[in-house]
Amino acid sequence: MKWVGAALLAASFLLPPFFAGDFYVNLASQILIAAIFALSLNLLVGFGGMTSLGHASYLGVAAYISALLTSRYGVGHGAAAIISITGTTAMAAFFGVIALRATGLGFLMITLALSQVLWGLAYRMSDVTNGDNGIAGLTRPTPFGISLDSATSFYWFALIMASFAFFMMTTFVSSSFGSSLKGVRDQPRRMAALGFNPWMIRWITFIYAGFWGGISGLLYVYYNKYIHPTSLSTTSSAEALLGVIAGGSGTLGGPVVGAALVLLLKNYASAYIERWNMLLGLVFLFIVLVMPTGIVPGLSRLLAGLGRGPR
Amino acid sequence: MNPLTSDLALEIVNLNKAFGGLVVTQNVSLAMRPGERRLIIGPNGAGKTTLFNQISGDMRPSSGTIKLFGTDVTQLAPYKRVHFGLSRTYQIITLFTGDTLEHNVTLGLLGLLPSRWQVWRPLSFYGDLARESRRILDTVGLLHLAAHPVSDIAYGEKRRVELAMALAQKPRVLLLDEPLAGLSNTERSTVKSLIASIPRETTVVMIEHDMDTALDLAETVTLLNYGRVIVDGDRDAVIADERTREVYLGA
Numbered sequence: 001m002k003w004v005g006a007a008l009l010a011a012s013f014l015l016p017p018f019f020a021g022d023f024y025v026n027l028a029s030q031i032l033i034a035a036i037f038a039l040s041l042n043l044l045v046g047f048g049g050m051t052s053l054g055h056a057s058y059l060g061v062a063a064y065i066s067a068l069l070t071s072r073y074g075v076g077h078g079a080a081a082i083i084s085i086t087g088t089t090a091m092a093a094f095f096g097v098i099a100l101r102a103t104g105l106g107f108l109m110i111t112l113a114l115s116q117v118l119w120g121l122a123y124r125m126s127d128v129t130n131g132d133n134g135i136a137g138l139t140r141p142t143p144f145g146i147s148l149d150s151a152t153s154f155y156w157f158a159l160i161m162a163s164f165a166f167f168m169m170t171t172f173v174s175s176s177f178g179s180s181l182k183g184v185r186d187q188p189r190r191m192a193a194l195g196f197n198p199w200m201i202r203w204i205t206f207i208y209a210g211f212w213g214g215i216s217g218l219l220y221v222y223y224n225k226y227i228h229p230t231s232l233s234t235t236s237s238a239e240a241l242l243g244v245i246a247g248g249s250g251t252l253g254g255p256v257v258g259a260a261l262v263l264l265l266k267n268y269a270s271a272y273i274e275r276w277n278m279l280l281g282l283v284f285l286f287i288v289l290v291m292p293t294g295i296v297p298g299l300s301r302l303l304a305g306l307g308r309g310p311r
Numbered sequence: 312m313n314p315l316t317s318d319l320a321l322e323i324v325n326l327n328k329a330f331g332g333l334v335v336t337q338n339v340s341l342a343m344r345p346g347e348r349r350l351i352i353g354p355n356g357a358g359k360t361t362l363f364n365q366i367s368g369d370m371r372p373s374s375g376t377i378k379l380f381g382t383d384v385t386q387l388a389p390y391k392r393v394h395f396g397l398s399r400t401y402q403i404i405t406l407f408t409g410d411t412l413e414h415n416v417t418l419g420l421l422g423l424l425p426s427r428w429q430v431w432r433p434l435s436f437y438g439d440l441a442r443e444s445r446r447i448l449d450t451v452g453l454l455h456l457a458a459h460p461v462s463d464i465a466y467g468e469k470r471r472v473e474l475a476m477a478l479a480q481k482p483r484v485l486l487l488d489e490p491l492a493g494l495s496n497t498e499r500s501t502v503k504s505l506i507a508s509i510p511r512e513t514t515v516v517m518i519e520h521d522m523d524t525a526l527d528l529a530e531t532v533t534l535l536n537y538g539r540v541i542v543d544g545d546r547d548a549v550i551a552d553e554r555t556r557e558v559y560l561g562a
Contacts, residue, residue, distance in 0.1 A: 174433040176426050183407060183418050190405045193367060194476070195393035195422030 005300075009253070013159060022151040026223075027267055029155045031260045032162040033219045038243045038255035039169050040212035045241065046250030047173050048205045049185035050100075051108050053237050054115030057095070058213025060232030061118060062088040063221035067135045068128070077141035085214045092210020096203045103188075115237060122229035134228035141222060148222065158219055165212055170252055172208060181205055242280075246287045248294025257295050319378070320345040320514040321366070321484050326375035328358075328365060328538075335361045336372065337538040343531075345380075345483070346511040350529035350546070351518045354558065358538035359518045360402060363486050366516075367399045368392050379484060393422060396483030400473040400490060402518070406461045412472055413457040416444040419479035444479065451475045451505060467498040474505060485509065487517040491524055499524055526550070534558060 016028045037059055044050040065084035069075040075083070099110040122129045129135070140148040148154045172178055183191045184198045192198055221227050230236065239262055247258025265283060269276040291298025321343040328336035335358045343349050351359050364370040366377055368389035377385045379395045387395075407415050417440050421427045426437070434440075448454045451471040456464055461472060470490060477485055490506065491499050503524050509515055519525035526532075532549040534542040542552045549555055 171433070172430050174435070175430045176421055176432070176434045176437065177428055177430040179414070179418065179421065179434050180427050182410075186407050186409070187405055189369065189389075190401070190407075191418070191422070192389040193369070193393065193399055193401075194419055194480070195390050196427060197388070197390050 006253075009256075017152045017155055025151040025155050027263065029151070029158045029223055031263050032155075032158040033216055033223060034240070034243070034259035034263050035256040036162050036165045036219065037213060037216035038240050038247070038259040039165060040209045040216065041240050042244045042249055042255040043169060043172070043205055043209040043212070045244050046248075046254070047178065047181050047185065048202060048209075050103070050202060050206070051241070052099075052111040053108050053234065053241065054095075054111030054113075055209070055213055055240060056232050056234075056236035057111075057115040057118050058088050058092060058210045059217035059220055059236070060122065060227075060229075061091060062214035062217030063227045063231060064122065064129060064135075066218055067138055067221050067227045071135060071138055077139075081141070081218055084218060085211065088214030088217070089207060089211045092207045092213075093203075095210070096206035100199060100202050100206065112234065112237075115232065115234065119229055119232040119234070122232050129229070132229065134226055136226045138221060138225040138227070140225065154223065158223070161215065161219060165215060166252075166256075169212060173252070177201070177204075242284055246284055246294060248296035248298070251294065251296045254294050254296040261295070319343060320347065320380060321516065322376075322378040322381075323362075323366070324376040324378070326362070326365060326377065327373045328361060328370065329373050335538045336365065336375075339375070339535075339538070339540055341533060341540070341543065343484075343514055343516065345514055347514050348528055348530045349514075349516045350525050350532045351516065351535060352520075352522070352525075352532060353535035353541075357535040359535055360488055361538075362535070363399065363488055363516075363518065366486060367397065390422075393480070397486070398477040398480045398482035398484070399486035400477050400488055402488040402492060404466075404469050404473055406469060406472055406476075408462045409460055411458055411460055412448055412453055412464070412475075413441060413444050415461060415472055416447050416475050416479050417441065419476035420444060423480055447475050447479045450478070450508075452501065467494050470494060470498070470502065471505070474502065478509070482513055484514045484516065487515065487519075489518055489520065491519055491521045503528065 016025050020028070037055070041052065041055045044052050044055070062084045065087050066080045069080040069083060070077060095114050098114065099107055102110055123131055140154065142148065143157070146153065148157050173181070180191070180196050180201050184196065184201050188198045220231065240259070243258030243262045244255045245258070246261060247256065248254025261283070262280070265280050266276065269279045273279055287295060319342050321341070323339055323341040326336050326339040339362060351362070353359050361370065365372045368384070368387060372385065375385070376383055379392065379397060382395060384392050384395060407418065417434070420440055420443055445454055445457050448457050451474060453468060453471055453475065456468065461469060474490060487506070490502055494502060499521065506515065506517070506528055517525060517528065526546060529546050531544065532546050533540060534549060534555050536558045541558055542549050542554050
């Protein structure tokens with residue numbers, strides 16, 4: 001049953017370029033990028049028990065570094081990507097040292113504060129970041145000489161990256177380190193009493209999540225060819241967090257489903273309803289009330305119940 | 312770890328701990344030989360668990376020294392002490408309730424292995440860990456429940472999982488905090504024989520209120536009251552001591 005679901009999901013990702021128009025293919029690309037971002041946040045929230053409200057920092061900073069290097073300093077896309085990801089990962093290592101002085105609500109507040117600092121910088125340091133105007137006129141990379149300018153070619157690129165990211169993060173949480181991480185989430189004191197170093201386990205995860213947040217930021221800026229301080233805002237962090245929780249935190253498929261839901265609502269609902277945020281809120285309210293652990297765990301429980309037949 | 316040469320497995324010198332004005336450990340000095348079976352008794356609030364928490368590193372003492380096989384571990388983080396051969400169980404059951412019994416014990420094994428840092432290979436590929444974990448569950452009589460989540464099993468069985476996790480680490484010093492608490496008579500005798508069968512390489516320090524069972528397991532007894540050592544010595548001498556009757560057994 002689980003494998004059928006996974007196969008259907010995989011197939012649904014392979015089909016869009018063959019059937020759908022550019023609008024939908026682009027929408028699918030955006031879902032893939034949001035999914036990588038949500039998956040990286042889920043490492044912290046779902047598997048590490050570290051609820052972060054500042055994860056947009058990694059997306060935004062990676063995007064800004066790449067945008068500045070390629071547009072202003074004429075650095076090639078390859079080198080810019082490497083510098084951007086290295087810089088973002090180093091930033092995660094530094095932020096992790098600060099944020100992991102606390103757990104729970106304290107951790108959340110520190111991540112929020114740090115991301116607000118970056119957001120403020122992006123707005124105010126207008127001689128560097130171009131402030132509220134954002135940085136426009138960016139280009140997409142041409143890996144192996146292949147142009148990514150068409151909707152379809154970018155979709156394939158995003159799909160390869162997202163599959164790789166999904167595989168890497170799935171491997172991470174199923175490894176013995178992943179077990180250590182889940183153990184520290186559930187019983188940190190016991191884990192220490194068994195010989196595990198809770199702080200180090202959290203810190204490594206924080207850095208790894210920052211790394212994949214950075215990757216999603218690169219794809220984000222490639223897709224949009226534009227970057228604005230909004231992508232560093234608390235709203236971006238909170239939207240991703242909502243997606244993770246709605247889809248099912250601590251599951252592998254949940255963040256993908258949640259990210260897709262947020263984007264679809266945003267794109268469809270905003271076309272018909274002006275206050276689409278209200279609709280988003282109502283949908284989340286419904287999910288939290290009906291399936292408190294998220295869509296994916298909720299549906300699998302429902303399917304398991306149906307499989308057993310009527311009671 | 313390294314074979315350290317010391318006559319004592321665990322040595323506590325002049326340990327003090329106070330929460331503000333409340334003194335919970337007062338000038339406690341204890342010495343335990345390798346392989347010794349020590350029972351720590353005392354009325355509620357005597358500071359027994361607080362003493363354990365300081366030995367395991369969950370709490371920092373206000374002053375004093377704790378040595379494991381001659382190494383001063385007073386300033387070491389809890390997880391580092393485990394690598395010196397210290398393991399403990401909790402009075403309040405502290406297990407991974409959503410995970411299977413096998414996974415719980417596997418975590419006990421993993422805690423001492425370098426592969427706990429390994430991020431590539433799925434844990435399920437470690438056949439030897441799973442086998443060892445099931446072997447240990449067998450020794451505590453829970454092999455038939457290995458695939459069940461902890462939340463499914465009975466209280467008495469959880470107590471045995473607590474023990475299995477600690478035993479998986481083959482500790483040189485094992486701290487047992489009320490391993491018999493809340494158990495039925497049958498379960499008591501099961502756990503009693505389990506504790507009795509712990510190999511002599513392990514020094515066992517146990518807090519327990521059930522004197523009938525615990526005294527059979529102990530060679531030496533320490534009586535604590537108001538955070539102070541009242542009597543300390545061979546089992547029979549401590550039991551016979553007048554102060555023990557006064558404080559604990561009730562006149």
